[in-house]
Amino acid sequence: MDESFKTILILLSGMVVILAVFLLIAGNIYPDGVEMLGITPESSYGYEVSLTSSETLYNVTLFLPLPSDQGYSVVGYGILNGSGYGIPTNMVTDIFGEGESLFLKATLPETDGMKFGINVDNKVLIDTIDPILNSYVIRPVMDLQSGESTDTYKTYIYASYDASPGAVVTIDISEEGRNIWKVFSEKTNYFDEHVSLSLTKSPDKWEKADVSLSKEKGDYSVLF
Secondary structure, three states: OOHHHHHHHHHHHHHHHHHHHHHHHHOOOOOHHHHHOOOOOEEEEEEEEEEEEEEEEEEEEEEEEOEEEOOEOHHHHHHHOOOOEOOOOOOEEEEEEEOOEEEEEEEEEEEEEEEEEEEEEEOOOOOOOOHHHHOOEEOOOEEEEOOOOEEEEEEEEEEEEEOOOOOOEEEEEEEEEEEEEEOOOEEEEEEEEEEEEEEOOOOOEEEEEEEEEEEEEEOOOOOO
């Protein structure tokens, strides 16, 4: 074996070692490793509202808290632009509020219940580790209690309607932020949150509702 061939082998071996070390390091650094390895994740938000009632409701007005960040709600404006699913044909929608408190205003002449929502793509990796700080989450956020894997807080819902006495109404709102990518195998991580409010009469005012947000769920190793 001549010297030039041995030199090439040494150089190639060195490059393989360097590449292996780079992959090992970048593959275990989240989220920076995603960008270091040139991975383009598929990131998206899902938002769904469910209203159930034991009786028909009339003259319904709702202000439903939206996922927002820095005064903008991609979910809310997507619904207004017609990108949602299950939107009742008799429901009129608008965005209400400003700053960190944006609501979907929904008015209906009557309803027996409904379920509607939207799925929207996000151009950048969603922060699923600390979503309240950096992602679209349901706001306003009040009385926050941060935990290792679950945050709890309060938000506001407004409801006004006419119904027969004893009508039981439940409003459930859920949201998910998810990242998906694939190199050697498919990886995904996400956060999800749920808001619920039960009513036995029309409050005709703003009500505090409990929010439970589960975070840092799924894969946080970029490659392995």
